[in-house]
Amino acid sequence: MNYDEQPLAFRIKSLNNQIKRLLERTAIKQNDANLTGMQYGILGFLGEQEESANIYQRDIEAEFNIRRSTASGMLKLLEKQGFIQRTHDELDSRLKKIIMTEKAKELVKVAKANIDQLQVRLTKNIPSQEMEQFFRTLKKISNNAQE
Secondary structure (H helix, E strand, O other): OOOOOOOHHHHHHHHHHHHHHHHHHHHHHHOOOOOOHHHHHHHHHHHHHOOOOOOEHHHHHHHHOOOHHHHHHHHHHHHHOOOEEEEEOOOOOOOEEEEEOHHHHHHHHHHHHHHHHHHHHHHOOOOHHHHHHHHHHHHHHHHHHHO
16 A cells, blocks of 8 residues: 555544554553543653652643643543642742652552553564654654644
């Protein structure tokens, strides 16, 4: 199949939907938190960054390329469910740091295992050179989308 027979944006969106469904099915089997894939992603991001930096809403917006209102709604829900706390920053009281609770830290362990399994499944039978090229191409596509 010639790469231009099917629009690239459609193929990327379709793959995104497949991965999202797969991740959510796996995550729901593993626990009863009833979170979406994006909410798991946010908790995973917080877990990765927790030791190295203060995390704010704007960091989540940038990492996941989502709007302020989307991030705000997800963070409010995560806070209501007891997965995060938001506290005022010591240096700038306008900013609220996002801190994971112990409940979230336990869930992140499960989510990390799910992501690792998903990574293995998605990259099965693909040589590392092809994956490296794929990520270089993906970065270029992402940059083009931002122009």
